Amino acid sequence: MKYYLLLLTYTSLVFAGASISPIVVPKNLNAKKVSLGKKLFFDARLSQDNTIACASCHILSEGGDDNMQFSFGIKGQQGNINAPTVLNAVNNFRQFWDGRAKDLQEQALGPVENPVEMGSHFPTLIKKLQKTEYAKLFQDAYGQKISKENITNAIAEYEKTLVTPNAPFDKYLRGDKNALTQKQKEGYELFKTKGCISCHNGINIGGNLYSKFGVIENANTNNLGRYNVTKKERDKYYFKVPSLRNIALTAPYFHDGRTSSLKEAIKTMSQLQLGRNFSESDIEKLESFLQSLTGELPKGRKIYVP
Numbered sequence: 001m002k003y004y005l006l007l008l009t010y011t012s013l014v015f016a017g018a019s020i021s022p023i024v025v026p027k028n029l030n031a032k033k034v035s036l037g038k039k040l041f042f043d044a045r046l047s048q049d050n051t052i053a054c055a056s057c058h059i060l061s062e063g064g065d066d067n068m069q070f071s072f073g074i075k076g077q078q079g080n081i082n083a084p085t086v087l088n089a090v091n092n093f094r095q096f097w098d099g100r101a102k103d104l105q106e107q108a109l110g111p112v113e114n115p116v117e118m119g120s121h122f123p124t125l126i127k128k129l130q131k132t133e134y135a136k137l138f139q140d141a142y143g144q145k146i147s148k149e150n151i152t153n154a155i156a157e158y159e160k161t162l163v164t165p166n167a168p169f170d171k172y173l174r175g176d177k178n179a180l181t182q183k184q185k186e187g188y189e190l191f192k193t194k195g196c197i198s199c200h201n202g203i204n205i206g207g208n209l210y211s212k213f214g215v216i217e218n219a220n221t222n223n224l225g226r227y228n229v230t231k232k233e234r235d236k237y238y239f240k241v242p243s244l245r246n247i248a249l250t251a252p253y254f255h256d257g258r259t260s261s262l263k264e265a266i267k268t269m270s271q272l273q274l275g276r277n278f279s280e281s282d283i284e285k286l287e288s289f290l291q292s293l294t295g296e297l298p299k300g301r302k303i304y305v306p
């Protein structure tokens with residue numbers, strides 16, 4: 001109980017200063033690198049058996065994830081952690097649930113060589129791509145032969161464009177008071193006063209700090225989160241706080257995809273993180289507010305399978 005009061009004091013202190021800012025569309029990106037990165041992102045040749053592209057698990061039109069609890073990679077293999085969205089990922093302070101990659105370029109190394117995702121091996125992949133139209137495209141964009149660095153750099157440059165501006169909530173933040181319904185405004189008030197904003201804030205409404213999953217009550221997960229990277233006792237069950245942008249589109253929720261219901265996710269958060277039991281009406285208001293975080297989705301293209 002003492003701890004709970006302490007936490008409430010702590011969250012009130014923190015959320016007094018926490019705020020959310022609208023999505024900014026990046027400018028001055030190198031068009032050749034971006035278009036090369038887009039081609040790579042949708043190309044199944046990046047996988048060992050030419051079946052899986054980045055876009056197989058990160059479907060832009062569906063919110064930038066795959067709407068599955070756990071994704072399927074090559075040879076029908078299933079992973080063991082929920083695919084987060086690539087949309088607005090550029091604004092996250094680290095990449096992956098446990099933050100093990102410092103940026104998008106470092107992140108892109110992961111799936112390509114992950115045996116249950118794309119199962120490639122960079123030296124072999126580079127030889128394979130060097131024999132295709134990519135040789136010229138890389139020469140044009142980078143003035144170089146294909147390398148691990150420029151493959152991941154191009155993908156990261158493209159991912160910087162995958163932002164979702166003009167959500168109703170962003171319009172509201174910019175001064176359009178009619179962009180939110182009354183219910184959504186009340187939901188936003190609850191989001192602030194009940195303490196959600198102490199962890200979910202900044203441009204991505206999340207994505208800028210780590211927090212324990214299960215602050216008040218045990219979250220019942222066997223994934224140790226950030227501890228897997230640091231091996232520090234205090235990092236057990238800590239995860240990167242996920243962005244809540246486009247959250248209405250990215251069920252199932254949590255690193256283990258334990259629920260597909262946004263209401264259920266809100267309930268879980270209120271109990272495990274805040275030790276509160278919200279009324280049904282408050283949960284509906286919060287849900288309605290979260291629905292106002294859906295922005296304009298970027299256009300993708302068809303996955304290329306040779």
Ligand code: HEC
Nearest residue numbers: 053054057071072073081082083084089095096097111117
């Ligand atoms: C087989 C499905 C699959 C494929 C293919 C795949 N991903 Fe992912 N992606 C995931 C999963 C699952 C995670 C979460 C892994 C983790 O956190 O340990 C993830 C995480 C990410 C993240 C981190 C987002 C965040 O908020 O932390 C980015 C960015 C990303 N992937 C981009 C890519 C790119 C680029 C490619 C292609 C090179 C790719 N993914 C291929 C399933 C996939």
Ligand code: HEC
Nearest residue numbers: 195196199211212213239241242253254255265269270273
């Ligand atoms: C103490 C920090 C903290 C507070 C407070 C908090 N959250 Fe979270 N939230 C997290 C973390 C950490 C996760 C990821 C947990 C996991 O899956 O490992 C998360 C996940 C979520 C998710 C699922 C996101 C996804 O992509 O799967 C939703 C929805 C969510 N929070 C909403 C809320 C709401 C609404 C509130 C207020 C009632 C709230 N959160 C309060 C830290 C917090």
